Amino acid sequence: MTGARSTEQPTDPSADFAGRSVVVAGLGVSGISAARALAALGAEITVVDGGDDERRRARAEELRAEGISVRLGDGDTLPEGTGLILTSPGWPPTAPLFAAAAEAGVEVWGDVELAWRLRALKHSQPAGWLAVTGTNGKTTTVRMLAEMLAAAGLRTAAVGNIGTPILDVVLSDEPYDVLAVELSSYQLHWAPSLRTHSAAVLNLAPDHLDWHGSMAAYAADKGRVYEGNQIACVYNSADPATEHLVRDADVVEGCRAIGFTLGSPGPSEFGVVDGLLVDRAFVPDRQQQAQELAEVADLAPPSGHVAPHIVANALAAAALARAWGVPPEAVRDGLRAFRPDEHRIAHVADVNGVAYVNDSKATNTHAAQASLAAYESVVWIAGGLAKGATFDQLVEGALPRLRGVVTLGQDRELIREALSRHAPDVPVTDLERTDTEAMSAAVREATRLAKQGDTVLLAPACASMDMFTNYGQRGEAFAAAVQELMESQDGVEG
Known part of the structure; x- marks a missing residue:
């Protein structure tokens, strides 16, 4: 961690948006939220x-009724006179609209950047931000963190x-003490002035490389979450890439690097000792002392099985709390x-001695x-949209655990090829179907391969949009297929 810097960027809560011409890119949830917020401040x-x-078209009509102009079918052309672009997270930096903006010298912000700049608009003492990013585990960690904060009476x-647009919360009449903020790499890319109280990067692995262009660019955007941190930069002791991001960050003087580990923690770390989650960072004598926080058993879901990455998420959330x-x-x-x-690691049912888990x-x-x-x-059900990923390392690492595999979805061949290279003796059933009953067929085939x-x-290792609206619909299809299986079986356990 380098240097000392001010935690507060110049922030004018009124922002003087009156009469300013702003283009909002994207008619999704965050785009609509931003359009309404800026219109209320007098922007055009x-x-x-x-x-x-x-x-x-339905969403456009709602906004037009509120006096907001909407242009559908053309997201590439920069309207004349534009003074600012407010983009939805999914728009890639290579979009023609942003190239035109760069040529015209027009700034591009995301909804998180706008929320950060307007955080004092409604309240003279705005809520603090505790931020979480990483390739996986963000939502779980943020929800754990919010529960801890609420339990403290905050x-x-x-x-x-996580689903609630941060701009809506920042501009609400209800005052908050502190927010648990989940940030994607997309959102961080478009949030140049964000400076949080404390932040965590849970892990780093190749993802969304089609959007970022390279692993280095993806990691750099994740690392933005540490910039200007005041109290703690939380990193994964088992993932050196996250610690490197901390070392490269420009933070407030005195901000500390805090690791989390599934093993026994060293000084300035959170970890696990004899089934206990412990803090060896925020204690009077971290060289000699550790504070018990909870038991691993406190994390147990109804199935009773606590996955290691859930423990890691809990430690990261605890560090921020x-x-x-x-x-x-x-x-x-x-x-x-x-x-x-x-x-997320949801135990659906046990049928004839076989557990069915929806991840x-x-x-x-x-x-x-x-x-x-x-x-x-x-017995692994996998496949969907690969997003540029490769599967050799995944298959090679999972080989000792694989009883069988069922592949489905657009890029299933990539998984089959990795299986043929690294797990040639593992039985594989390939489903070419992409209809709504494909998941039922996958569950039936997986059941045929499974033993007590x-x-x-x-755990598809792929995005869902080739066959489903989102991962939630895919999971619901899996749960429904297991329910069908239960109804067709005489012996049901659990």
């Missing part, structure tokens, strides 16, 4: 979107990439109150690797 808004379907919310000053008992109570995402949210190889590592004997004691695991 034009929303642009390259699509022109029924859903977009007014808080889980916001950002403790950086804010949350007492140990609130960390414990928050973890006990936490309930995992229904599509549809494992949309990349890093997430799938953590999921596969949590079970001893697995196995886990049928949906």
Whole structure:
């Protein structure tokens, strides 16, 4: 970590948007939120979107009724007189609109950047931000963190990439003490002035390289979350890339690097000792002392199985909570109150001695690797949109656990090829179907390959949009298929 810098960027809550011509790129949830917020500040808004379907037309009509201009079917042309572009996270830096903006000297912000600049608009004492990013585990960690903060009696919310637009929360009449903020690499790319109280990078693995252009660019955008941190830069002791980002960050004088590990922690780390989550960072004598926070058993879902990456998420959340000053008992109570995402390592049922687990949210190889590592004997359901990923390392690492594999989706051949190279003796069923019943067929085939004691695991390692609206719909299809299986079987356990 280098240098000392001010934690506060010049922020004019009124921002003087009156009469300013602003283009909002994208007619999604964050785009609509930004358009309305800026219009309320007196800006002249034009929303642009390259699509022109029924859903977009309905949204456009709502905005037009509020006096906001919307242009559908053309997201490439920069309107004359534009003074600022406010982009939705998914628009890549290579979009023609941004090339035109660069040529014209027009700034591009994201919704997070706007929220940061307007955070004092409604409240003279704006909420602090505790930020979380990483390739995987962001949502789980942020939700755990929010539970810890709430257990400490703080007014808080889980916001950002987790689903609630952060701009809506920042501009709400309700005051907050501190926000648990999930940030994607997309959002960080477009947030140049963000400077949080404390932040964590959970892990780094290749993802969204088609958007960022390279792993180096992806990592650099993730590392932006550490810039200007005041109290703690939390990193994964088992992932050297995250520590390198801390070392490269320009932070406030006195900001500390805090690691988390699944092993026994050293000084300035959080870790696990004899089934206990412990803090050896925010204690009076970190060379000699450790503070018990909770038991690993406090994280146990109804199935009773606690995956290692869930423990890591809990440690990262605890580090951020403790950086804010949350007492140990609130960390414990928050973890006990936490309930995992229904599509993240969610135990669906046991049928004839076989466990069925929905991890549809494992949309990349890093997430799938953590999921596969949590079970001893697995029939793996995998496939979808690969997003430029390769699968050799994933398959090679999972080989000792693979009982069988069922592949489906657009890029399933990439997985089959990796299996043929590294797991030629593992039985594989390939499903060419992409209809709505494909998941039912996948569950049936996985059941045929499974034996008592196995886990049928949906951990696709791919995005879902080739066959489903999102990973949630994919997970629901899996759960429905397991329910069908239960109804067709006489012997149902659990």
